[in-house]
Amino acid sequence: MNRTQEVAQLRVGYQRELADGTDRFHGPKSTTCPWCGSSRLRTRLRTTDLIQRKPGTFVLDQCRDCSHSFQNPRLTAEGLAFYYRDFYDGLGAAGAEMLFGRKGSRKRYEASARALLPFGPSRRWLDVGTGHGHFPEAAGTVHPDTVFDGLDLGEGVDEGARHSRIAEAHRGLLTELAPKLEGRYDTVSMFHYLEHTTDPRAELTAARTVLAPGGHLIIEVPDPESAMSAVLGRWWLPYFQPQHLHLMPLANLHRALEELGYTVVATARREPHIAADLIAAAALLLNRVLPTADDPWHPRPPNDLQRKARKAMFWSAVPALVGVYGLEQLLTPLLRRTRFSNAYRIVARSGAA
Template identity: 65%
Template sequence: MSPKDQAVADRRPGYLTELARGTERFHEPRRRDCPWCGSTRLRTRLRTTDLLQHKPGTFTIDQCRSCAHSFQNPRLTPEGLDFYYRDFYDGLCADQAEKIFGPQSSTKRYLRAARALSAFIEPESWLDVGTGRAHFPAVAKEVLPYTAFDGLDIGPGVEEGRRRGRVEEAHRGTLPDLATELAGRYDAMSMFHHLEHSVDPREELKAAHRVLRPGGHLMIEVPDPESRYAKLLGKWWVSYFQPQHLHLIPLANLRTELTALGYTVVAVDRREPHLPLDLSAACALLLGHCLPDADDPWRTKAPGRVRRRLRQALMYLAAPAFVACYAADQVLAPLLSRTRFSNAYRVIARRNPDAS
């Protein structure tokens, strides 16, 4: 038995014990109003299963007809978040997550982001929120070699980032919980694809306001729920990222909220943050849904040898389709990033000096 097979076998009893109690307990009561504006004019935007890890459960994204905010409804409880995040960024899938979200796939994007903020300020201290293993600070040092970078995350990766010298200080926890401790310490902050994972994005923005020095800058990148890819690909649009993404915030809503909290928006960009992965990710999600089950610890039992070999053979047969989708993403990116097919946006906001 391989080390991975052994790790799966070791985890299976724990997962099956949890699942025997059902997945309904992982959800809060369903909301009847929008968490952003309070309107009761809601519509169902998406119903789906876990297309990422294929853990049991169903998920719904509702959209507010008044302000266009989209949100998971009913939302996962803290216990549910723990269950569905487990073995995704660490544990069984740590190596795979590192390949997908690590520096080899993000270096150019991180360099562009660092240069974008450095056009407004040369910060002495920078806090990267939701930093993971602190890949962004490691790359950003090439642009800002005299800036002291710190990282914040709820997972253990931030401590690994500190051990590897990517950040000087590692803060483990949530930004709202640590805001008092970190108040006024930083003149630059970044949140790369963090707000959509947060339970309450408004509280994150308020906490950032406390942590930033007056005149400091906050840079945010999030998926764009107004991307035309969302309608074209439906549940196969990877930026829905269920069950992890709890909120999808339209640009207009974020700008308005930042202004109300005492920020001034100084830059907006839909072009550079675009991630050229929509078609290839949709292909991967579809294949993962259609192929025979992998050996996951939340399955009742391990697949037999025949099913394993069938899965492997079908993956080889499907490889050309995935390569074609990947090539299309790369070729079309320069064009699509200039259109409403762009799948992400960036906002840079300055904390007003006179804001309380």
């Protein structure tokens, strides 16, 4: 079955789901901050799905007291399932494989893995939100004596095991699987995972459960305090609506870890920066103005004229995209050393100092 035939089959189900609109995918709007409980909120962002262009509008509110940003109203479990479908798996599997398996991503994974070297060897490592297992595969070159397992909700984690990127696949939620994995791991990693979760504190608690005494938790997340978020606005990729439910300032996450019994042993903003803000913004803007692709969440497939127009507009924009990419690579050494860095890392040891 080719993609056109697959899309045609999937369109029936998608249109049935969308017949009742998208409001039902959202829970009730919160009047308080889920991080500190303050009622002093402001709207930080209102946007649509700029990547897949699935229907719906999404709002990020920010707490005026602790600066935590969160999707409000938040997607329900049904809504999350709808918007994640065909992103990392299904129709989106090939694209995800290409993105996360590319050479640039591998170098970033290896750099993240090296951040644990100062804290001694790790016998067994659990990568939470592992996707298709690309991080463990790369990290194995840095930690050759470590056994890497992966945990994720999607079928990609099973694919990672089949390709021997991970030794053991755990499919499900960390918060539900943690009791069965208690004390099993010396290291737990969460790379651009925590911002996707409905309850980040519960995830941190679950990570402490699966860690052996003195084990380490390493986290990398988008930095909501990045100056680039103000420059690019809704086109700043780390907003990543509708998937990112929480954007946590470093100080907030640092404090939460210590309150949960961890000892923070390292933080970094320079190295975790991902050199993609400008090129991603350009790509999102282009995607917004292009005629829609043949995706099943659109009511009907594009006609021949729309297909040809999309192809012509895309290829005419390629030189500009190449220029933006080159500019970003030149600026990256400066950006990562300033408040324009778009991510941060925390390493914490299980147990008080």
